[in-house]
Amino acid sequence: MIGTKKLSTIRKELEKALGENPIAELDRHIANAKRDEEGTEIMEGLKKFLQRAQKSKRRKPRIVTKR
Amino acid sequence: MAESLGFVGNVEYRHVYSQRSGGAQYGRGSTEKDDLLIVYAEAFERDADREDFSLEAMIAHERGHQILARHPRIAKCVTGIPAASEEILASVLGAILCNRESDRLTLYGKAVCDLLVCGQDSESAERQIQTLLETLEAML
Numbered sequence: 001m002i003g004t005k006k007l008s009t010i011r012k013e014l015e016k017a018l019g020e021n022p023i024a025e026l027d028r029h030i031a032n033a034k035r036d037e038e039g040t041e042i043m044e045g046l047k048k049f050l051q052r053a054q055k056s057k058r059r060k061p062r063i064v065t066k067r
Numbered sequence: 068m069a070e071s072l073g074f075v076g077n078v079e080y081r082h083v084y085s086q087r088s089g090g091a092q093y094g095r096g097s098t099e100k101d102d103l104l105i106v107y108a109e110a111f112e113r114d115a116d117r118e119d120f121s122l123e124a125m126i127a128h129e130r131g132h133q134i135l136a137r138h139p140r141i142a143k144c145v146t147g148i149p150a151a152s153e154e155i156l157a158s159v160l161g162a163i164l165c166n167r168e169s170d171r172l173t174l175y176g177k178a179v180c181d182l183l184v185c186g187q188d189s190e191s192a193e194r195q196i197q198t199l200l201e202t203l204e205a206m207l
Contacts, residue, residue, distance in 0.1 A: 002089040008118040017189040042197040049172040
């Protein structure tokens with residue numbers, strides 16, 4: 001069962017665990033993993049996941065004025 | 068959709084809200100052909116919400132549970148594991164099966180988050196999920 005926790009809640013919990021600058025922290029994790037010659041698919045996936053959520057938050061609806 | 072993700076067995080829709088499944092639930096039958104995937108009403112509400120899991124991600128997660136129960140190699144390795152661990156593995160397996168990158172990413176996020184709840188720090192959780200991903204991909 002995937003459970004009742006919303007994806008937005010999961011994203012917030014991940015951001016909280018990663019600290020003030022989640023993307024920079026993930027970049028640090030990716031660099032550490034590459035240095036250790038380990039795979040980075042999960043870390044890079046999390047980075048995209050959080051970045052996409054940030055982009056969709058910034059997208060504001062276009063306001064059309066009637067003339 | 069379930070068939071395209073490799074699910075074997077019966078798929079039923081129940082026009083009710085489940086208590087805690089989150090939208091879908093796998094039921095193990097006496098044989099694989101008797102296995103059951105139940106999809107509940109909230110699955111479609113969640114699918115329509117941009118801030119929540121898609122239907123495909125939910126079904127892929129349940130197919131992950133079927134693989135844990137039925138795959139000849141994987142099932143042997145996971146006998147007796149705690150339910151929380153099984154949920155993490157189902158998310159990783161579901162991610163492997165998803166066609167869309169966006170669905171894969173959501174299931175990665177869920178798997179890592181579930182490890183964070185167990186007390187892991189984020190970097191350790193990410194590395195453990197990475198190891199699980201590579202191991203399960205090799206076994207499939």
